[in-house]
Amino acid sequence: MSAAFVQELATPEERLGIEVQALQFAYNGAPVLVDINLNVAEGEFVCLLGPSGCGKTTLLRLLAGLDQPAEGTISWNGCAIQGPSLERGVVFQNYSLFPWLTLAQNIELALSKSHPQHDKNWRHKHAEDYLARVGLAESSGQYPSLLSGGMQQRGAIARALALGSPVLLMDEPFGALDPVNRAKLQDVVLDVWAKPQKTIVFVTHDVEEALYLADRVVVLGSSPGRIIQEIIVPFGRPRLRRIFKSREFGLLSERIDELFREDILQRIEADSGHASCREVN
Amino acid sequence: MAAFGQSTPSVSSALSVAAQLPATKNARPKSTNFSWPKVLTIQGKEGILFIVGIVLLWQFVSTSIHFSGKYLFPSPVLTTKILWASLPELLLGTGYSFLILLPSLALAISLGVVWGLVVGTTPALSRMFSPFARFASPVPPTIYIPYAIALLPTFRTAAGFVVFIGVFWPVFLNTANGSGALPQHYRDNARILGLTKAEYLRRVVYPATLPYIFSGISVGLVFAFIMLTVAELFGASNGLGRFVQLYADYADYPRMVAGILYTGVVVWISMEVLERIKKRALFWLK
Numbered sequence: 001m002s003a004a005f006v007q008e009l010a011t012p013e014e015r016l017g018i019e020v021q022a023l024q025f026a027y028n029g030a031p032v033l034v035d036i037n038l039n040v041a042e043g044e045f046v047c048l049l050g051p052s053g054c055g056k057t058t059l060l061r062l063l064a065g066l067d068q069p070a071e072g073t074i075s076w077n078g079c080a081i082q083g084p085s086l087e088r089g090v091v092f093q094n095y096s097l098f099p100w101l102t103l104a105q106n107i108e109l110a111l112s113k114s115h116p117q118h119d120k121n122w123r124h125k126h127a128e129d130y131l132a133r134v135g136l137a138e139s140s141g142q143y144p145s146l147l148s149g150g151m152q153q154r155g156a157i158a159r160a161l162a163l164g165s166p167v168l169l170m171d172e173p174f175g176a177l178d179p180v181n182r183a184k185l186q187d188v189v190l191d192v193w194a195k196p197q198k199t200i201v202f203v204t205h206d207v208e209e210a211l212y213l214a215d216r217v218v219v220l221g222s223s224p225g226r227i228i229q230e231i232i233v234p235f236g237r238p239r240l241r242r243i244f245k246s247r248e249f250g251l252l253s254e255r256i257d258e259l260f261r262e263d264i265l266q267r268i269e270a271d272s273g274h275a276s277c278r279e280v281n
Numbered sequence: 282m283a284a285f286g287q288s289t290p291s292v293s294s295a296l297s298v299a300a301q302l303p304a305t306k307n308a309r310p311k312s313t314n315f316s317w318p319k320v321l322t323i324q325g326k327e328g329i330l331f332i333v334g335i336v337l338l339w340q341f342v343s344t345s346i347h348f349s350g351k352y353l354f355p356s357p358v359l360t361t362k363i364l365w366a367s368l369p370e371l372l373l374g375t376g377y378s379f380l381i382l383l384p385s386l387a388l389a390i391s392l393g394v395v396w397g398l399v400v401g402t403t404p405a406l407s408r409m410f411s412p413f414a415r416f417a418s419p420v421p422p423t424i425y426i427p428y429a430i431a432l433l434p435t436f437r438t439a440a441g442f443v444v445f446i447g448v449f450w451p452v453f454l455n456t457a458n459g460s461g462a463l464p465q466h467y468r469d470n471a472r473i474l475g476l477t478k479a480e481y482l483r484r485v486v487y488p489a490t491l492p493y494i495f496s497g498i499s500v501g502l503v504f505a506f507i508m509l510t511v512a513e514l515f516g517a518s519n520g521l522g523r524f525v526q527l528y529a530d531y532a533d534y535p536r537m538v539a540g541i542l543y544t545g546v547v548v549w550i551s552m553e554v555l556e557r558i559k560k561r562a563l564f565w566l567k
Contacts, residue, residue: 064473084473090473094466095467096470098488099565099566109484113475113476
C-alpha cells in the first residue's frame, strides 16, 4: 500500500466539529466499543466502515446522543453531547418516517420543531420544497407504506434536512436498496452535503460506497469495536463513478479488505488462545 | 410493562387472544363469478352455509319432534314472526340500553386510553399502578352488579358503572401494554425530533398503540354488552336484558328467544361497526 494516499491519523489535530475522546461502551457487561478517539471536522464527510457487529451503529447512536458512553466524552463544537439535539439529524436504515403520517406530514412535524415560529401553511409549503429537493415532489401526500424503500429513504433525508441540522448522521441508509437506487441516493446525499455544507457521518459496510462518498474513511474492527485505521480518500470532487475503475481505487479497496482479513485473523487467534488457556486451566 | 398483561388471569386470558396483533387482514376466499352481499362477507360462503344448516336443523327439530317441553323450543319461523311483531318494543329497548351503554363506553375508552398511554410510558407510574391493576382487573365485573345497584342512586348509574368497569380494564391493559412495548425506532425518532412528552404521546405513542387499543375496545365492547344485559336482568324497567327477563317471567318463550336472537344481532352489528372504524383508523398498517 502506497503511503501517498493512505494516512494514518494517530494524533489528530485539535479542531472544532465532532470530538470523541477515549470512548468506551459496553452492553450487558460485554465491551462493544473500546478506546475510540475520533475527530470529524465541521463540513467533513466521514464514513464509518466495518463488518457487521463492529459497533459502528452503536458509535453513531452515541454521536446522536441516543445512548450514553460508559467512559469518555463526545462533543460537538466544544459542547458535550448529552442527548439528542436538532443539531444532529439522523437517517436510520429503516423506519425513519412515521407510517401513520404522509410524507409531507412527516416533514411538517420536523419543521414544527425546527421552525416553531411559522404557521401550518408555511410548514406545508416548505415540506413540499424539501421533498422536491430529494425528488419526491409528486409523492408528498403518500403514506410511507405505499412507497418503495428508496423513496422512503429519500423522505427520511428530506426530514433530516427539514430539521436544519448542521450534522447528519446516517446509519446504513441504503443497506436495503438495489444497486441502481443506491447509486442515485448516494448522489442525493452528496448534493445535500454540499448545499449548504454539512458535516456527515455515514455508517456503511460497503467499501465502494465509503470511498465514493467520504473525505475520510474510519475503518473499524470488531470484537470489541475499535478504530483500526483512518484513511483519507485521495479522490477529488466532484467525484465521478469512473474512479471505481482506477488503480488507486483498486489498491485502496484491497488495503481495506486486507485490514478486515487481518482483523478476522487476530480475532480467531485470540479466540483460540482463550480456548487453549481454558483447556490448560 | 409486560406485568400488566401477565397477571390478570380472567381478563387477560381473553385479552391475550384478542391481542394477537395486528390481525388486520381477513383471509377470505374470493369468488370471481359470484359475490356475496357485503354485509355477509365476514363469514364468507362456508360461514353462511353453516348458519343456514343450523336454522334448518332448528326448524326440523322444533317441528318434527314431540316432547313435553315443546313450548320452550319455538321454531325459527315462529320466532321470526314474533321478532317482527316485537320489533318496535325491541328497538325502544335498544334505545334505552344504548343510552346507558354509549356514555359509559365513551368514558371508559377515553380514560382507559389516556391513563394507559401515560402509565405505559412512565415507568414510575407503571410501578405504582401495576400492583393495584393486578388485584383489581381480574375481578369479574358481574360481581359488582348487586352492590352497584344497592350503592348507586338509580339503576342507570349502577348499570353505567358496571359497563364502565367491564370496558375500562381491557382498554387500559391493552393500551398500557402496547405503549409500554413501543418499538425502539419510534422512540428514537421522537427523540431525534425533540418532541415534548405531550407531543410524543399524541403524535407517536397514541397512533403506534392504536392496534392494541382496538383489541382492548373489541374485548371491552363484548364485556359492555354482557354487563349491561346482566344488569338489566337484575333490575331494569326497560332495555334488551329486561325484555328477555320480562317474557321469561310471563313464560312467553318464543318472545324471549326472539329477544335473545335480536340481542345477538345488535352485538354483531356493533362489532362490525367497530371493525370498520378499526380498519379505517389503522389504514397505515401493511
